[in-house]
Amino acid sequence: MDIPIHIKNLSNNPHPLYQTALSAGVDVCAFTSEKLILMPQQRMLVGTGLYIALPSGFEAQIRPRSGLALKHGITVLNSPGTIDADYRGEIKILLINHGSEAFEIKNGDRIAQMIICSHSKVAWIETNDLNETERGAGGYGSTGI
Numbered sequence: 001m002d003i004p005i006h007i008k009n010l011s012n013n014p015h016p017l018y019q020t021a022l023s024a025g026v027d028v029c030a031f032t033s034e035k036l037i038l039m040p041q042q043r044m045l046v047g048t049g050l051y052i053a054l055p056s057g058f059e060a061q062i063r064p065r066s067g068l069a070l071k072h073g074i075t076v077l078n079s080p081g082t083i084d085a086d087y088r089g090e091i092k093i094l095l096i097n098h099g100s101e102a103f104e105i106k107n108g109d110r111i112a113q114m115i116i117c118s119h120s121k122v123a124w125i126e127t128n129d130l131n132e133t134e135r136g137a138g139g140y141g142s143t144g145i
Contacts, residue, residue: 003058003116010090011049013108025063025113028093036105038097043077046093046111054085054116061115062093068111073099076112083114 009015016026030036031049038044054060062081068074077096093112097103105111135142 003055005055005116006053008051009049010051011107013049016050016114025115027065027110028062028091028112028114030093030105030107030109030111032105032107038074038095038103038105040073040097040100040102043094043096044105046095046105048091048093050091051088052083052091053088054083056085057118057120058085059083059117059119060091061117062091063113063115065110065113072101072103073097074103074111080115 007015011029011031013029013031016028018026028048028050031047036044036046052060060083062076062083063079064075074095074097077094081094083091091114095105095111
């Protein structure tokens with residue numbers, strides 16, 4: 001199902017594109033007038049020149065690109081980053097270099113992917129008891145390796 005989303009693209013890059021017919025996410029490109037150098041262990045907020053208006057009940061999730069993570073250790077620090085339906089500012093990507101070498105980012109480089117997801121609101125119901133489950137309170141590592 002295609003969801004119509006208004007986009008304002010102030011970059012000189014194409015709109016975010018699906019790279020294959022069954023891709024879940026669209027690639028998002030860096031918009032910069034100069035080369036950026038992301039040093040090992042450095043964080044950097046990279047602009048895209050993109051602005052979107054999501055419909056109510058949807059969010060955009062910003063996720064790493066697997067190839068950048070594998071080959072260079074570049075990932076999205078707050079992954080997945082959330083863009084709420086009421087946000088109208090520029091989409092910026094918070095990258096970190098977990099690799100051992102400096103990484104160069106040029107205008108038009110695909111630096112992240114964006115997935116549009118529906119979400120629900122909750123209505124909290126105060127209680128003193130929760131229903132029992134087989135797992136119970138078992139947390140980190142409780143189900144094995």
